[in-house]
Amino acid sequence: MNIVFSRDSQVRVMENTVANAEKYFGQLCSLLAAYTRKTARLRDKADQLVKQLIDFANSENPELRATMRDFAEDLAKVQDYRQAQVSVVGAPISGLRAEIKKFKHVQNHEIKQLKNLEKLRQKSPSDQQMIISFPGSGAETNVQRAAVDSSRTALQLEEMVDAFQRQKLRDLQTFFSDFVTIEMVFHAKAVEVYSSAFQTLEKYDLERDLQDFRAKVQGVSGRHDTWPLASTNPSPSAPRSLDSQVSVQLKRANKDPEYPPCVAGWASH
Amino acid sequence: MNIVFSRDSQVRVMENTVANAEKYFGQLCSLLAAYTRKTARLRDKADQLVKQLIDFANSENPELRATMRDFAEDLAKVQDYRQAQVSVVGAPISGLRAEIKKFKHVQNHEIKQLKNLEKLRQKSPSDQQMIISFPGSGAETNVQRAAVDSSRTALQLEEMVDAFQRQKLRDLQTFFSDFVTIEMVFHAKAVEVYSSAFQTLEKYDLERDLQDFRAKVQGVSGRHDTWPLASTNPSPSAPRSLDSQVSVQLKRANKDPEYPPCVAGWASH
Numbered sequence: 374m375n376i377v378f379s380r381d382s383q384v385r386v387m388e389n390t391v392a393n394a395e396k397y398f399g400q401l402c403s404l405l406a407a408y409t410r411k412t413a414r415l416r417d418k419a420d421q422l423v424k425q426l427i428d429f430a431n432s433e434n435p436e437l438r439a440t441m442r443d444f445a446e447d448l449a450k451v452q453d454y455r456q457a458q459v460s461v462v463g464a465p466i467s468g469l470r471a472e473i474k475k476f477k478h479v480q481n482h483e484i485k486q487l488k489n490l491e492k493l494r495q496k497s498p499s500d501q502q503m504i505i506s507f508p509g510s511g512a513e514t515n516v517q518r519a520a521v522d523s524s525r526t527a528l529q530l531e532e533m534v535d536a537f538q539r540q541k542l543r544d545l546q547t548f549f550s551d552f553v554t555i556e557m558v559f560h561a562k563a564v565e566v567y568s569s570a571f572q573t574l575e576k577y578d579l580e581r582d583l584q585d586f587r588a589k590v591q592g593v594s595g596r597h598d599t600w601p602l603a604s605t606n607p608s609p610s611a612p613r614s615l616d617s618q619v620s621v622q623l624k625r626a627n628k629d630p631e632y633p634p635c636v637a638g639w640a641s642h
Numbered sequence: 643m644n645i646v647f648s649r650d651s652q653v654r655v656m657e658n659t660v661a662n663a664e665k666y667f668g669q670l671c672s673l674l675a676a677y678t679r680k681t682a683r684l685r686d687k688a689d690q691l692v693k694q695l696i697d698f699a700n701s702e703n704p705e706l707r708a709t710m711r712d713f714a715e716d717l718a719k720v721q722d723y724r725q726a727q728v729s730v731v732g733a734p735i736s737g738l739r740a741e742i743k744k745f746k747h748v749q750n751h752e753i754k755q756l757k758n759l760e761k762l763r764q765k766s767p768s769d770q771q772m773i774i775s776f777p778g779s780g781a782e783t784n785v786q787r788a789a790v791d792s793s794r795t796a797l798q799l800e801e802m803v804d805a806f807q808r809q810k811l812r813d814l815q816t817f818f819s820d821f822v823t824i825e826m827v828f829h830a831k832a833v834e835v836y837s838s839a840f841q842t843l844e845k846y847d848l849e850r851d852l853q854d855f856r857a858k859v860q861g862v863s864g865r866h867d868t869w870p871l872a873s874t875n876p877s878p879s880a881p882r883s884l885d886s887q888v889s890v891q892l893k894r895a896n897k898d899p900e901y902p903p904c905v906a907g908w909a910s911h
Contacts, residue, residue, distance in 0.1 A: 397698040408687045415680040422673045429666040560832040567826040
């Protein structure tokens with residue numbers, strides 16, 4: 374009975390090992406799949422942003438148009454890398470899940486076989502009686518064979534769980550190393566692309582853009598004909614300079630308490 | 643009439659400039675806010691993953707437990723940086739939106755005033771008749787004053803739109819530079835943290851973990867008493883090695899067509 378109890382305990386430990394792996398791997402897989410889906414949603418939203426930036430670019434003067442298009446292109450590149458991240462992370466997740474399922478199936482079969490043999494080995498007090506009453510009747514051989522088969526199956530199961538544990542630990546290490554590498558590659562690529570985007574934005578020539586804008590406004594109004602007072606009445610209260618009241622007004626708007634603090638510091642990097 | 647038409651055209655160009663900015667900035671703000679929300683959802687999901695990893699770690703042997711905890715901690719760090727990204731991007735978005743709103747309000751007031759003055763200047767054929775019939779009656783002064791005021795207001799409006807355009811372009815440049823810098827900082831930090839996480843995973847000692855596992859299994863079964871056949875019957879069909887049938891079985895499972903291709907290459911970086 375002591376042997377049977379111990380063997381049962383061992384089977385329980387093995388069953389627990391696999392059940393535990395199944396439980397946690399299942400949860401981790403679900404969460405990682407959800408994490409991947411959220412990443413995909415972020416990519417979709419960024420794709421919409423790219424589209425919107427191009428629409429906006431097309432409504433602007435050439436200088437800003439070129440800058441915004443280049444910027445949108447860079448943002449799209451980051452989404453391409455994000456897409457690669459999504460599809461590459463997806464594969465090991467389902468692989469992990471499929472492996473656990475298969476192992477579970479094999480293990481169940483072995484445990485069932487072990488239990489049957491164990492039963493056979495103990496079942497017949499009649500066989501045991503036969504061995505005592507009529508040695509050499511063949512009953513002895515049956516019980517011995519069942520004992521040998523049962524021990525061999527138990528050993529196989531122990532080895533299987535040992536191999537399972539090794540495979541599980543190795544898979545975990547590989548899986549998370551893969552996950553981290555995929556994330557690292559994505560983030561490194563994003564840094565690279567955003568660096569280029571930053572340079573694009575730095576190169577933008579605001580003054581040229583503003584000249585285009587003024588030409589457009591004056592082109593429509595034929596300014597010098599239609600604003601005769603502009604040159605004859607350069608009122609000091611409305612000078613044509615950035616220090617005009619309006620500019621001051623806009624600057625003040627920037628300092629309004631309702632205006633959230635701008636992270637101007639970032640831009641100087 | 644020509645003057646009025648041109649001035650109206652100019653007012654239309656100015657109105658369009660602001661309306662256009664309002665439209666696109668509004669859309670961009672909404673999309674950026676949605677992008678930030680999706681980022682926040684991704685952070686939430688990763689936080690759940692961190693929690694799950696810690697639960698899993700606590701169910702494992704000391705070696706894997708320490709590795710998984712360190713890894714979870716790194717993953718949590720990335721989420722802290724993501725949180726910073728979310729809150730820092732949020733501020734300039736609402737700032738941009740608030741600024742456009744305020745400008746729109748000021749502009750509407752100026753345009754209204756301009757239209758009123760323009761109306762006053764043209765309204766009264768009676769005033770114009772008065773000027774011809776009774777020069778010096780004061781009607782002349784009224785019309786002249788309306789003309790001067792109208793021109794001055796138009797000029798102010800033109801300057802205001804010019805200043806608006808300059809401010810808009812500068813804000814755009816600053817906003818996107820800020821956005822890109824925030825993203826860059828986040829991604830650079832993520833690369834840094836994931837590099838450390840990768841090293842944590844590389845340092846994991848699988849063999850030590852497996853020894854702990856075997857000790858646990860044998861501790862429960864009191865192996866040498868309960869598996870008497872293990873040493874007397876080292877069946878060649880079930881050797882205690884990684885090359886056992888089970889191990890082969892697990893390896894085969896890896897090559898199963900149902901098993902998605904593993905990105906084993908990544909792990910070797």
